Amino acid sequence: MAFPSVEQLTEIITPVAAAHGLDLEKVKVSRAGKKSLVAVAVDSDSRVNSDTLEVLSNELSALFDAKEDSGELNFGPGYTLEVGTPGTDMALTLPRHWRRNRGRLVTLVEDGKKSVWRIGALAPDEAQVVLVARQGKKLVVETAELAQHGDSMVEIEFAQPAADEMELVALSFEEAVERREDNNK
Incomplete structure (x- = not known):
């Protein structure tokens, strides 16, 4: 199976983020070197705290690993997952x-x-x-x-x-x- 696209990852991440009252704002994948970077930006109407980001990160990591084990996803030699909030450089589009x-x-x-x-x-x-x-x-x-x-x-x-x-x-x-x-x- 090919490396997952942003669209595939968006489909996987959106319901997990929504379960925590978060909106998925952006998924960015950078393939570089042995490990790839999967950067996820989430936000909500209430302030997002680091505990929520940590829980979401752990859930996504476990989900990605399970999907890799089952052959649904293939991150190649590995991936690094970063979960955070959008910065001030995000345009106000919605x-x-x-x-x-x-x-x-x-x-x-x-x-x-x-x-x-x-x-x-x-x-x-x-x-x-x-x-x-x-x-x-x-x-x-x-x-x-x-x-x-x-x-x-x-x-x-x-x-x-x-x-x-x-x-x-x-x-x-x-x-x-x-x-x-x-x-x-």
Whole structure:
């Protein structure tokens, strides 16, 4: 049997991750030298802790080994399994990515211009997101279509966010839109 593809591994890993309340975000396979690397990135709406990652890693390793013993998988001379969470270099491609990064800064590119916004609430249909930015002394509240910003990336922020910004991103989608409309009158 050939070395397992990312698609095969995704089919195997997804239900195991889901049993722990985790979403499989990425599987990467690098074949190098005697051992291959299988890197798995998972995430969830609640913070993923190292104990959960260790349990998942042990379960996947046992499952991979059992499938190798039965001839269903063939990793060749061996593999190294790495299980972790996605880094900040993952694009926000799905509504859950935006939801999980609420309160963080994001860079958007529109018409070749970059702008930095703080992520607020998702719309109930998860097609739009509230964005908050400081323009001079004024806070601006906008909404954006997620479909138009699938390549957006979270910005690393070292300073404590301003309390008034965090107050706005804590609002529900409807409350934020109402606030925006009140500010535009």
